[in-house]
Amino acid sequence: MPTSQNGWSANDIRLTSVQLIPGTTRRVRLRSGDAGYLLTRIAAFIDKYVEDIDGGIFDDWGYAERPIRGGVALSNHASGTALDANATKHPLGVTGTWSAAEKAKIHAHLRDYVDPVTGKNVIRWGEDYTRRKDGMHFEIIGTAAAVARVAAKLRGKPVPPATSRDVTISTWSIQYGCNQKPGYLAKGMRPTDATYMDIRQFLAWARRLGYTSTATERAWMDKASKGLWQGAANLLRPVVVNVQKKNRLVPDGIFGPKTGAVMAKYGYKIV
Known part of the structure; x- marks a missing residue:
């Protein structure tokens, strides 16, 4: 089976589902289970504390069977493990679309997504890319096991054991x-x-x-x-x-x- 850039199985819509971003009317197709939960949780935070995600333009995107822009590897969108929020406000390659205060809020929130076993964050924000910025983009970069641990931690459930x-x-x-x-x-x-x-x-x-x-x-x-x-x-x-x-x-x-x-x-x- 093909895999996306982060190693998750891709190009299989059966692994995804249409999910509601809590606190909004927006529904986005994302990976079912823990990965989708984490991504919609981030979007819900942005909507509540940073900027409104609802609106007349549907510019919040998830699952898409395609390669990365300008590359050949499958995008993490192809596995349903990436979410673009308010894409028209934060276009690919454009800098300065988030204020310093907004970025500080999002970075503070992203600390919630650190795997308690490895100490690594399982979410990456395109605004932190060192080359071409992608301020709309949030993607899973952890393994399924790491994502499961973070999801359990955030849900207040026992964290699965790890080696x-x-x-x-x-x-x-x-x-x-x-x-x-x-x-x-x-x-x-x-x-x-x-x-x-x-x-x-x-x-x-x-x-x-x-x-x-x-x-x-x-x-x-x-x-x-x-x-x-x-x-x-x-x-x-x-x-x-x-x-x-x-x-x-x-x-x-x-x-x-x-x-x-x-x-x-x-x-x-x-x-």
Whole structure:
């Protein structure tokens, strides 16, 4: 079966349903179950606290069997895991359509959608894209298991148990955090970035196995949260070296396939 950009099964309308955005008269076709619940919850928040979603123009979109704009991969709309809200007010590629106060409100609300197991947000807002902005667009970026945990948390129900196999670690993220990728010092990271979360997961794993200390882990978090990226890199690279030394690998400080394979033995998915 084809999958959309986020890895969810796509181009099957049977996996979707027409859902009401709470507090409005708007109905949008989205993925049935937890994914649709999260997306309509965000839209309901926007309608209640940011800007009206009702109106004469039907510009709130969900399921659509199509590729991403200007690309070949299937859009997350094709799996029903993306929602465009007030699209005519926030066109693709146009900046400045949300005020600073409005963005602050939405960003604060998006903190609700952090997976309690991985510490990663399962929702991404197109306004936060680093290249072409898409202020109308909200999409699922978590796995079905992560989405289920967030939905359970928001519904006040017990969060399903999880294992480390729910956690995906990007090799690129660890290399980036060690200042081994172009543009590191210029760009930095935010605590909500996937790269930041990947490094947090790596350090937590390393600390549990004795490859680093709690003090080092906390020191990295302190420097990263303050934007002291070079100092954070100086703390992270020795941890990678220590993992390599303890597992009889070449201690070059580069988190490559062999180092990633060490984490993979503990159930982590390394990409």
